[in-house]
Structure formats: structure tokens, C-alpha cells
Amino acid sequence: MNKLTKQEVRDTLDLMDQDLSVDYYRLYPNEQGAFEQLKEIMATAIYQRNKALKLQDEQGVNWVNDGNTVGMMLYVDLFSEDLSQLMDKVWYFKNLGITLIHLMPVLEKRVGENDGGYAVKNYLEIDPSLGNMAIFEKLIAKYHLSGIRICIDYVINHTSNDHTWALNAIKGETKYQDYFYMYDTDERPKAFEKTMNQVFPNVAPGNFTFLNALQKWVMTTFYPFQWDLNYSNPQVLNEMITILLNLANKGVDMIRLDAIPYVWKSLGSDCRNLPEVHTVLAIFRKIISVCAPSVALLGEAIVEPQTIITYFGSEESSECHSLYNASYMVEIWNSIATRDARHISHMPQYRVPSKSVWINYARCHDDIGWGLDNGHLRSLGFDPHAHKMYLIDFYLGSLKDSFSRGELYEYNPQSLDARNSGTLASLAGLERALKEKDRYQLELALKRIELIHALFILKSGIPMIYSGDELGTLNDYTYKTDSHKSHDSRWLHRSKFAWNDVEKLNEVSNPVALVYKGVKALIALRKLIYGNHPVVQEETMHFGNSHLLGFLQHLKSEETPTLLIYNFSEDRQWLYTSDLKRYGLNGKWLEMLQGKRLDFAENTLILGPYEFFLLKFEN
Numbered sequence: 001m002n003k004l005t006k007q008e009v010r011d012t013l014d015l016m017d018q019d020l021s022v023d024y025y026r027l028y029p030n031e032q033g034a035f036e037q038l039k040e041i042m043a044t045a046i047y048q049r050n051k052a053l054k055l056q057d058e059q060g061v062n063w064v065n066d067g068n069t070v071g072m073m074l075y076v077d078l079f080s081e082d083l084s085q086l087m088d089k090v091w092y093f094k095n096l097g098i099t100l101i102h103l104m105p106v107l108e109k110r111v112g113e114n115d116g117g118y119a120v121k122n123y124l125e126i127d128p129s130l131g132n133m134a135i136f137e138k139l140i141a142k143y144h145l146s147g148i149r150i151c152i153d154y155v156i157n158h159t160s161n162d163h164t165w166a167l168n169a170i171k172g173e174t175k176y177q178d179y180f181y182m183y184d185t186d187e188r189p190k191a192f193e194k195t196m197n198q199v200f201p202n203v204a205p206g207n208f209t210f211l212n213a214l215q216k217w218v219m220t221t222f223y224p225f226q227w228d229l230n231y232s233n234p235q236v237l238n239e240m241i242t243i244l245l246n247l248a249n250k251g252v253d254m255i256r257l258d259a260i261p262y263v264w265k266s267l268g269s270d271c272r273n274l275p276e277v278h279t280v281l282a283i284f285r286k287i288i289s290v291c292a293p294s295v296a297l298l299g300e301a302i303v304e305p306q307t308i309i310t311y312f313g314s315e316e317s318s319e320c321h322s323l324y325n326a327s328y329m330v331e332i333w334n335s336i337a338t339r340d341a342r343h344i345s346h347m348p349q350y351r352v353p354s355k356s357v358w359i360n361y362a363r364c365h366d367d368i369g370w371g372l373d374n375g376h377l378r379s380l381g382f383d384p385h386a387h388k389m390y391l392i393d394f395y396l397g398s399l400k401d402s403f404s405r406g407e408l409y410e411y412n413p414q415s416l417d418a419r420n421s422g423t424l425a426s427l428a429g430l431e432r433a434l435k436e437k438d439r440y441q442l443e444l445a446l447k448r449i450e451l452i453h454a455l456f457i458l459k460s461g462i463p464m465i466y467s468g469d470e471l472g473t474l475n476d477y478t479y480k481t482d483s484h485k486s487h488d489s490r491w492l493h494r495s496k497f498a499w500n501d502v503e504k505l506n507e508v509s510n511p512v513a514l515v516y517k518g519v520k521a522l523i524a525l526r527k528l529i530y531g532n533h534p535v536v537q538e539e540t541m542h543f544g545n546s547h548l549l550g551f552l553q554h555l556k557s558e559e560t561p562t563l564l565i566y567n568f569s570e571d572r573q574w575l576y577t578s579d580l581k582r583y584g585l586n587g588k589w590l591e592m593l594q595g596k597r598l599d600f601a602e603n604t605l606i607l608g609p610y611e612f613f614l615l616k617f618e619n
């Protein structure tokens with residue numbers, strides 16, 4: 001392949017600029033100069049992209065839709081101290097079957113408190129505590145050799161207050177003050193506050209911070225040290241695109257765009273999910289598709305279900321390749337607490353555009369916010385407010401019959417509203433059972449943990465495991481003694497990776513080994529069933545028994561569907577086969593995890609406590 005000259009690249013871009021220019025001028029009318037600069041940025045990036053990556057680009061992002069992809073997210077420092085040591089951990093991921101690793105913020109972060117790295121000081125360097133760019137590139141190459149892809153976090157809504165742009169703004173450079181939302185008086189901030197919500201109402205109240213050094217106000221939607229970038233300034237978008245392409249050219253396979261609903265602000269609105277956010281994302285997508293076509297964008301939009309889906313864009317104007325299925329995650333925990341599968345089975349079904357994919361998960365580094373659909377709750381006979389209060393208390397563990405152990409996050413003493421923190425295993429009952437030495441509860445907790453994993457590992461989309469959950473890691477209360485962390489209960493589920501537990505994986509009856517074995521078997525099952533036959537259509541089933549959830553999956557080039565049935569209760573449950581026959585399902589089926597056979601000619605099928613089936617038609 002002959003390398004195109006930079007001029008040839010530019011000419012090609014000129015030919016295809018219509019689409020992009022429509023979006024760009026919608027945001028920045030009359031900014032021809034800035035648009036020309038953007039094309040120059042793209043031309044440079046294409047020109048600089050190395051041969052190996054260009055070869056990889058020929059496959060595009062097909063990999064996101066292949067049934068083999070299984071992800072794990074982790075903090076590098078907690079998992080392996082730094083990138084060099086992570087380089088020697090390929091075996092761990094290979095053993096488990098992980099093929100995509102999301103490295104949470106690795107770029108140079110603010111010194112001191114930094115929101116777990118989500119306050120970036122320098123987007124072009126790796127945090128010195130983790131290594132440097134050269135090591136990072138080596139690491140990507142090494143993981144690629146083992147068939148493992150790398151996803152990196154890109155915090156696009158804000159920089160930290162010690163980023164050069166912020167420091168230049170503090171020095172009085174108006175060019176950089178315009179990179180942020182800065183005001184001389186509190187008039188505009190007060191006007192904004194009238195309609196803006198609060199992300200951290202308790203730990204970081206308000207959306208503006210007064211800068212003593214400058215005697216100005218700056219918008220800080222998250223923590224006061226996270227300054228919101230002003231995307232209404234085309235220079236900001238151009239800078240952020242330069243960085244996006246720079247990261248892509250390091251060889252990463254996926255870029256997680258942090259907190260996307262917030263990136264556009266407008267006075268008089270709540271400054272979330274504005275139409276311009278979609279235009280910004282459409283621009284990101286068009287540019288990445290041209291300059292680094294094998295790189296996928298993962299959007300983080302933890303908002304209402306009907307809004308999340310909009311961040312895929314449409315068939316005509318695509319936005320993110322993948323999005324967190326936060327609604328499904330919340331419904332999992334809702335159904336686990338209530339033992340009522342109707343919460344999931346009545347979830348609205350949204351059509352995902354082609355070449356797009358959900359990231360399914362149960363836990364991540366953040367809290368669980370109870371963003372449930374109130375209309376849907378009411379239709380099931382629940383009072384939405386009372387039900388939310390119940391879930392908050394249930395996962396705190398304050399209800400007498402709760403198996404869960406967690407903490408409140410962002411508790412509001414006036415409204416009693418809160419979110420919940422805790423690891424998957426602790427929220428699912430393992431911590432309490434072990435502490436109370438309750439063997440019966442321990443068995444149930446282990447089954448529940450396996451069920452929760454099955455719910456997202458076998459679902460259509462990419463499963464993303466939160467590192468440590470595969471070992472049943474429990475809550476870590478030591479964060480309370482660290483003054484940089486004690487106010488933020490999300491550190492409860494951000495503990496050091498338990499390498500000593502990895503040494504116990506051969507101890508047959510050790511809970512850690514049992515959890516690990518279950519997760520590993522599910523990953524293997526996923527690859528066996530969907531590896532060459534990804535799900536093309538998934539239908540939620542409705543059964544007479546409200547403890548049971550079913551999915552009917554139609555797989556690529558498979559004649560008969562795959563059937564998933566989950567029991568959300570700790571009691572045995574009966575499923576009338578007439579409920580299955582209604583979907584045209586008859587005959588004998590093989591359960592693929594256990595190997596047992598089920599005959600739909602029987603009147604009922606029985607599922608044990610928290611049992612689930614993945615069934616393939618036999619005859």
C-alpha cells in the first residue's frame with residue numbers, strides 16, 4: 001500500500017466533506033476557518049496513522065457485533081499497580097476468556113483529588129504513576145497479539161483545573177478562558193442554576209465555582225476541580241477531535257466518551273441531552289469512521305431509558321457504536337430485590353440501529369441510580385416513590401429481610417433520596433452470608449451471583465464484567481480512612497484487586513473459586529453459542545409465573561431459536577409449558593450449561609432456586 005501524500009488525503013476529505021460540513025455549520029455557522037482547520041487535523045491524523053492500524057481498519061468495527069467479544073473494566077492502579085505490570089497479566093484475561101479490556105482513566109490526572117482519574121490534566125500523556133505513552137503503545141501491541149482489544153476512557157465534558165488550558169485561563173489568557181464557561185459576575189451562573197440539575201448535590205453542590213485568583217465564576221457540573229469545556233467554541237471541538245484521533249492512532253480499539261449528555265450547555269435548559277450533543281457526537285462518529293475506521297465509540301449516557309437509546313443516533317446519522325445498557329442494569333437489581341421478573345420483561349424494547357451494540361453489565365465503578373420508568377412501575381401496581389425508597393433501603397441492607405450489604409451514595413436528608421454503592425457480591429448477599437456464617441444463605445448468594453452474571457453475559461450485546469466481580473470481591477470499607485475518598489462511597493466498590501484470591505481458585509469449595517468457576521463457564525458458554533452465531537433478534541417472553549423471565553433469541557444462520565429462562569426467586573418455580581407453546585416452542589430441548597434434557601410435552605418445567613436455562617432445540 002503506497003502512503004498517500006498529505007495533499008492527496010486532503011483532496012479525498014474535500015470530496016466527502018458535505019455531510020460533515022452540514023453538522024459542523026449547524027453548530028458553528030460561518031466558521032469556515034475552523035472547518036478548514038478541522039479538515040487539516042483529520043488529514044494529518046490519516047497521514048500519520050501507521051500501516052498496521054490501516055490494515056486493521058479494513059475490517060472496520062465488525063468486531064463489536066461478533067458474539068465472541070467479552071469485556072472487563074478495571075482501574076490499572078488497583079489491578080496491577082501500573083501498565084508495565086499489566087503487560088504481564090495477559091494470562092489472567094486469557095484464562096477467563098476476556099477479549100476486550102476497558103482501562104479506566106489512564107491519562108495524566110490531576111494531582112490530589114481527581115474523581116478516580118476523571119479529572120484529566122493532560123490528554124496526551126499517560127499518568128506518570130502508571131507509565132508513559134511508549135509503554136502504553138507496547139501494551140496495546142502485546143494484548144493485540146493475544147486477541148485482546150483495548151478500550152480507553154476519554155473525558156470529554158471537562159478538564160481538570162490544572163490542565164494547561166485551565167492554567168492559561170487562570171493566567172488571564174482570554175483565548176483559554178473561552179474554552180470554559182467563565183463569567184465575571186454571578187448573574188449568568190445564577191440564571192443557569194435556575195434550570196440545571198445537580199450531579200453531586202451533596203459532595204459537590206452547585207454547578208459553578210468561584211475562582212479567587214481570577215475573581216470569576218467557572219462552570220463545574222461535576223466536582224469544583226472539573227471545569228466544563230465550552231463546546232460552543234469551535235476551537236474546543238477541534239482540540240478535542242485532535243486528541244480523539246491522537247488516542248485512536250495509539251492503537252486503541254474503543255474509546256469511551258465520558259458523560260456525553262452534558263457536553264452542550266444552553267441557558268434556560270437543564271443542560272443535558274440537548275440536540276447539539278447529538279450533532280457533536282455525529283461529528284465524532286463521522287470523523288472516526290473516516291480517520292480510524294476500526295475504532296468504536298462507547299458512549300456513557302446514564303439517563304432515562306428512552307433517552308439513552310437516542311445516543312446511537314439513527315441509520316442516517318450514527319452517533320455511538322455502543323452504549324451502556326444502564327436501564328437493563330437497574331432492572332436486574334430491581335428484579336433481584338423484588339423477585340419479580342415483570343420489571344425486566346415489561347421493559348420497553350428499543351430497536352438498536354445496525355452496527356450498534358449494547359454494553360450489558362451489572363456493576364461498574366459508579367453507583368446504582370434508580371432511574372426506573374415510573375409509568376412502567378405504576379402499570380405493574382407499584383407506587384414509584386415508595387418503590388424507590390424500598391430499593392434504596394434494600395440495597396443499603398437496612399430492611400430486615402434484605403440479603404444485601406451496601407451504602408448510600410448522594411443521600412439527600414430532606415427528600416431521603418439516594419443512590420446505592422456496593423460490589424456485586426456484597427449487594428447479592430455474599431457478604432452477609434459469610435459474616436453470619438449462614439451456610440444456607442451462602443448457597444443462595446452464590447446462586448444469585450451466578451444468575452446476575454448470566455443475565456448480562458448471555459444477553460445480546462457485549463458483556464462487561466467489573467474487575468473483581470468474577471472473584472466475588474466484597475465491599476471494602478477502608479476508603480473511609482482516606483481523606484480524598486471518604487466523602488464518596490463509590491470507593492466502597494473500588495478496592496485493590498485480590499491477587500491472593502486468585503491463588504485460591506483451586507480450592508473447590510471456596511466461595512471465591514465457586515464464583516470464578518461460574519463466571520468462567522458462562523463466558524465459555526457464551527462463546528460456544530454465540531461465537532459464530534451472534535444474536536440477530538432477541539424477544540422478551542411473558543410467562544404466567546411472574547418470578548420467571550424468558551428471552552427468545554434468533555441467531556445468525558441458525559434455524560431454531562435459543563431459549564433463556566431465569567428464575568428470580570429462591571424458591572422452586574413451575575413454568576407451564578403452555579406458556580412456551582404460545583411462542584410455538586415444542587419438543588425436546590437441551591440445557592447447554594448443565595447438559596440436562598427438558599421435554600416440552602410435559603405440563604410443567606421446574607426451575608430450582610435462582611436456576612436458569614439456556615436451551616437449544618434437540619428434536
Ligand code: GLC
Pocket residue numbers: 115116118119155222258259300365366
Ligand atoms: C462519569 C464517570 C464517573 C465520573 C463522572 C465525571 O459518569 O463514570 O465516575 O464521576 O463521569 O467525570
